[in-house]
Amino acid sequence: MSGKFKAPRGTFDIVYPDSEKLERILQIGYEILIRHGYRRISTPIFENTEVFRRGIGEDTDIVTKEMYTFEDRGGESLTLRPEGTAPVIRAYLERSLYSGGIPQKLFYFGPMFRRERPQAGRYRQFHQLGAEAIGSDDPAIDSEIISIPDIYFKELGLRKYRVVVNSIGCLNCRKPYIERLTAFLESAKHDLCNDCKKRAKRNPLRIFDCKEEACSEALLKAPLMPDFLCEDCRAHFDSVLEMLKVLGVSYEVEPRLVRGLDYYTRTAFEFIFEGLGAQNAVCGGGRYDYLAEALGGPPSGGVGFSVGIERLLRAIELEGACPVVLPRLDVFVAWIEGTSRKQVLEILASLRRERLCADSDFMGRSLKAQMKHANRLGARFVVIVGGEEQKRGEVVLRDLDSSEQWTVGRSKLAQKIREALGEQWGETDG
RNA sequence: GUGAUCGUAGCUCAGAUGGUCAGAGCGCCGGGUUGUGGCCCCGGAGGUCAGGGGUUCGAAUCCCCUCGGUCACCCCA
Structure with missing residues (x-):
């Protein structure tokens, strides 16, 4: 609050x-x-x-x-x-x-x-x-x-x-029925609760909703709509x-x-x-x-x-029906301090263009904190951008489920992730 | 519209008879050496105790009002 x-x-x-x-x-x-x-x-x-x-x-x-x-x-x-x-x-x-x-x-x-x-x-x-x-x-x-x-x-x-x-x-059959019901209610009014006495006048059909036991008993002999159709x-x-x-x-x-x-x-x-x-x-x-x-x-x-x-x-x-399927992030793009934000954003955007569910750090957190965040978001992979690898046009790709990690060229990144996801779900991308 | 019941940090809750009673767990943020998660350890931020009024030397704790939640009536999806 x-x-x-x-x-x-x-x-x-x-x-x-x-x-x-x-x-x-x-x-x-x-x-x-x-x-x-x-x-x-x-x-x-x-x-x-x-x-x-x-x-x-x-x-x-x-x-x-x-x-x-x-x-x-x-x-x-x-x-x-x-x-x-x-x-x-x-x-x-x-x-x-x-x-x-x-x-x-x-x-x-x-x-x-x-x-x-x-x-x-x-x-x-x-x-x-x-x-x-x-x-x-x-x-x-x-x-x-x-x-x-x-x-x-x-x-x-x-x-x-x-x-x-x-x-x-x-309208043809309901009207006579309501007249008959009203007449019945009039004859039985001393057995009805106060609410029902009001209902009998305003909206007689509603009287059947009453939960009072006395009323239910009194209504046992009431005329019913289906008999008047x-x-x-x-x-x-x-x-x-x-x-x-x-x-x-x-x-x-x-x-x-x-x-x-x-x-x-x-x-x-x-x-x-x-x-x-x-x-x-x-x-x-x-x-x-x-x-x-x-x-x-x-x-x-x-x-x-x-x-x-x-x-x-x-x-x-x-x-407990229809259990929720929680959405899962495919990949989280983490970056080391000093890395060009432009390049990080480019990698993020390219992964998304490849139809991968991708997110990144927008808080300027330490790598460790970014890893924690990725884990909490349920990310399957983390891509780590920066340092020596970046100078060689490469990034680190880490599988958070198996804790394996590889160094891959940027151009191969999306394909590599797709392959790994494909193995998981037993299908190729398409 | 009527009645009952409840209202303490983001969440779940402790707070006997009014006077260190503003707390715990979880969550969140940060740290545990130089570029790495899930466990563990340490630290931090967050509450005018729903709001307002009253009683009292003093109230989260008593009284009143308002707002809100819940349950039932009513009605309906």
Whole structure:
């Protein structure tokens, strides 16, 4: 704590080796997404506030109390994006991406912002890797969207999670259901906790999240959404489940699973992990058939998922999965006092041109100190520049693993290092 | 937004009842002879004890406030 400033509450720096682990995990994710036909989109980090107000829903927690909204100097209301789907749909409509053929399959990665009270697995700036398939209402695309994170997590070596799915219907069937549920809650209100009494009025679907034992008991006889699905929604849901079997996704139907964002319809799902505490949903998503219309476009349904990267990283750490491969320096260029810095820099640059990972001393340290530094950096070789050898156009090359060292001509240096590295890894350079 | 809990050097932590209590290990920097690492030895730098206020002759140690971390609620990724 030497400096004056700290990162704002709920934010943090991502420093090596975490930053390197993050990079690796993203690469694996991108590769899977691309293999499924998804292409990358990057939207602005902020949008007109209306994109979220209308996209996510006026009454949602996100919109009513969690957004970073500000007025810019032109008087326009802007908001730091709290999630990725609404911006992607905005871009889809604005740029007529459907003209590239539907469904449009897009993926994104980037920071999201929500002003919540920080907690393990919950931050004010966090990162999501997500995908959207827009323009198709084929149940098969729902199952594809659910299967991708499943494949991803398995490839990362993760095991300790469950996939829970549900259908929350469409406007036609959800409305009668909510009426029925509300009526039930009214009749059972004397058995509910105070929070649930409030929920019963504001957001009845949420009532199933309550952890109070008394409430859970009271809700045993509550009507469940899947029993109220209209014919189309029922058929869609059944079909999604069948396709999931075909794709080898082990799922559990969770009739009480709901979503906090208004635009969701039909398919809703979450990936719940063990041992993450309260914030145990590493991935969530679902279908959103009304979102495009809410943003002023023509009706066009879509499905998507989003992975919380910080939570994913935590799950990986907990399961000891996906070990980090520490980057290793190939060669460190050390130099003896009195050596021309220009020549040292030339040698360093030439090694880098040869695609070797190379570094040098920039502190004017003693040779001994440079050796220590090279060792700490994990360098495989040290090149020592200076003295008699240099006058003959040669340098000393030392292998820190075997402690062997040779005198080599400068022109042969890179080649010699390559050969030694090649032996190590059993391959020639290319 | 609510509640609980914690906050001493870069890191992990010692510091009984307030009066050499500002420390250790690791890390970092330097040295152990003239141009060479990993082990070992020696030396050094780094903290207004989260910040502010109060009680007291005197507080890292007691009280209050603020900030931050953690956990839970809430909500979600």
